[in-house]
Amino acid sequence: MTQLQAAHQTPAGGTGATHATNALYGGKGTRRITVRDIATAKERGEKWPMLTAYDAMTASVFDEAGIPVILVGDSAGNCHLGYESTVPVTLDEMTMLSAAVVRGTGRALVVGDLPFGSYQEGPVQALRSATRLVKEAGVGAVKLEGGERSHRQIELLVESGIPVMAHIGLTPQSVNSMGYRVQGRGEEAAQQLLRDAKAVQDAGAFAVVLELVPAELAAEVTRMLQIATVGIGAGPETDAQVLVWTDMLGLTGGRMPKFVKQYANLREVMGNAAKAFAEDVTGGTFPAEEHSVH
Numbered sequence: 001m002t003q004l005q006a007a008h009q010t011p012a013g014g015t016g017a018t019h020a021t022n023a024l025y026g027g028k029g030t031r032r033i034t035v036r037d038i039a040t041a042k043e044r045g046e047k048w049p050m051l052t053a054y055d056a057m058t059a060s061v062f063d064e065a066g067i068p069v070i071l072v073g074d075s076a077g078n079c080h081l082g083y084e085s086t087v088p089v090t091l092d093e094m095t096m097l098s099a100a101v102v103r104g105t106g107r108a109l110v111v112g113d114l115p116f117g118s119y120q121e122g123p124v125q126a127l128r129s130a131t132r133l134v135k136e137a138g139v140g141a142v143k144l145e146g147g148e149r150s151h152r153q154i155e156l157l158v159e160s161g162i163p164v165m166a167h168i169g170l171t172p173q174s175v176n177s178m179g180y181r182v183q184g185r186g187e188e189a190a191q192q193l194l195r196d197a198k199a200v201q202d203a204g205a206f207a208v209v210l211e212l213v214p215a216e217l218a219a220e221v222t223r224m225l226q227i228a229t230v231g232i233g234a235g236p237e238t239d240a241q242v243l244v245w246t247d248m249l250g251l252t253g254g255r256m257p258k259f260v261k262q263y264a265n266l267r268e269v270m271g272n273a274a275k276a277f278a279e280d281v282t283g284g285t286f287p288a289e290e291h292s293v294h
């Protein structure tokens with residue numbers, strides 16, 4: 001039996017009815033999702049969700065909700081560590097955050113982001129950095145930015161047994177040269193995106209994030225590739241969708257990009273709870289008798 005057939009027979013989601021239609025989302029499986037499950041989902045035309053997480057507790061909520069892939073994104077820079085962008089994030093920080101997310105999950109495939117400066121020197125540096133995320137944090141895969149420009153890094157990691165999720169289109173680590181603009185608009189840029197997508201697939205990536213690219217182009221890439229596409233601001237046709245969790249749950253302050261859908265307003269919930277606590281303390285109503293020990 002091939003590994004792919006085995007994955008068909010024992011979906012990580014278990015044996016419930018949901019899994020007849022979607023093996024990746026929604027189950028309470030007893031083993032971790034693997035990249036083979038992702039390949040199977042592509043073959044079956046299943047769509048799946050991915051969320052970021054940067055700590056054990058948040059990751060455990062998403063894992064229990066059945067989110068099959070959790071990305072410890074270097075968006076931790078802006079969304080968790082208080083930096084202006086992803087650029088300052090270090091490999092030590094990513095290793096610490098990834099280890100926490102792995103500890104908080106039992107089913108999700110945890111993907112750790114390689115931060116800026118940890119793989120651009122070349123394949124050997126990429127392997128050294130990815131090895132830390134795999135050995136010290138326990139991630140099941142790593143992500144790195146770049147298409148044609150990163151294909152040698154992807155090749156060596158995959159040859160070494162480390163699954164790679166690539167990331168093309170808008171690549172935030174290049175904000176200083178690229179800005180935060182839609183990518184792939186116009187014939188030349190679209191052709192480059194198609195070449196990047198093909199290059200990461202040929203190098204052995206198991207999936208590719210398409211960030212901020214026109215929906216029609218993302219749909220074309222998704223039809224062209226045998227590996228999964230994961231969209232963020234890339235329209236509805238990609239195989240998977242990812243959102244940054246603090247955006248999705250309304251914790252991030254300020255204006256949100258158009259592609260973000262907010263499913264809750266945690267900023268308001270938490271702010272109101274903090275004010276209620278402060279008022280109870282200053283008004284002398286907390287702790288009450290039931291919160292006191294004698």
Ligand code: KIV
Pocket residue numbers: 052071072073074075076113167209232242244
């Ligand atoms: O760092 C991150 O969270 C990401 C996602 C936006 C794909 O790269």
